[in-house]
Amino acid sequence: MPRRFPATIAAAVEHEIVITKSRFITTLAPVDGVEDADRVIAEVRRRRWDARHNCTAMVTGVLGDQARSSDDGEPSGTAGVPMLEVLRRRELTDVVAVVTRYFGGVKLGAGGLVRAYSTSVTEALDAATLVRRxxxxxxxxxxxxxxxxxxxxxxxxxxxxxxxxxxxxxxxxxxxxxxxxxxxxxxxxxxxxxxxxxxxxxxxxxxxxxxxxxxx
Structure with a gap:
């Protein structure tokens, strides 16, 4: 058997869920490095400038050894890190996830936020086509x-x-x-x-x- 490397996704995916009146829109995209991921993040933030939060997670590098995340104003550890953990569990690299939240007026609490952001990325990945390396x-x-x-x-x-x-x-x-x-x-x-x-x-x-x- 060949050596195993982290996989990536074939094409960008957008997926939306609604939890307790808040909209969570996930944008997933394949990228060729940190600069490309930053470009995707900037483009989503331009398109969804009116959202309360645009939280992010990325994994890059052939071995998936570079990672970054941002809660973008959500309570620390409730958005970016849970999103990143989903990418890690799926053994992916050269991929960026942006979850846009339009606040629905009801607070979800720390546990609710972790579940919401994790579920958003998980469901988006379920709709993505994986590419092995x-x-x-x-x-x-x-x-x-x-x-x-x-x-x-x-x-x-x-x-x-x-x-x-x-x-x-x-x-x-x-x-x-x-x-x-x-x-x-x-x-x-x-x-x-x-x-x-x-x-x-x-x-x-x-x-x-x-x-x-x-x-x-």
Missing amino acids: EALTQVRFDVDHADAGRLDNVLRDWVRHHHATLGPTTYGRAATFEVWVPADALDVLRADMAAASAGAVDPVVGEERIVDVHAD
């Missing part, structure tokens, strides 16, 4: 155009069973396939491609990267 090695090989369709089908089936993912295929004098493969599956790929092509395929192994692997 893995350390994969690039493999490229050329195939005659006449064989490209058949090898494409073989590869699409192969990656589903080996925690791998396809990169872009380029067409020149030959069709050049790109596959991102766990290091412990390289020998299996070589053997399977040799069998599928009667030895005509000559894989070239490249660099290792942390790659986003989208579910089918």
Whole structure:
């Protein structure tokens, strides 16, 4: 099995709940670092300038080792930290959560606020599409155009069973396939491609990267 890394989300999500007349609107977004997360936060605060609170939590870095949160005026520890804990429990990174609260006139108390902000982020994440991340090695090989369709089908089936993912295929004098493969599956790929092509395929192994692997 490949090494495990924190996952991220595929696209932004917005989700609203109402608790004791207060509206809690969660904005989740994938980000590529702290500056990008700050940009998302600033944009939400511009759009929802009339809200009582825009509380935030973010986790960034390949290993999810950078984190920040803000209660934005809510009692200390009742908003940002509970939001952050939800992101941590889901083992996510490169994601920011902003929960906008429009106060409904009824105080929720510390426990009620913790539950409200936690639930807001949890339900938003339930609606998000997750993207797993893995350390994969690039493999490229050329195939005659006449064989490209058949090898494409073989590869699409192969990656589903080996925690791998396809990169872009380029067409020149030959069709050049790109596959991102766990290091412990390289020998299996070589053997399977040799069998599928009667030895005509000559894989070239490249660099290792942390790659986003989208579910089918």
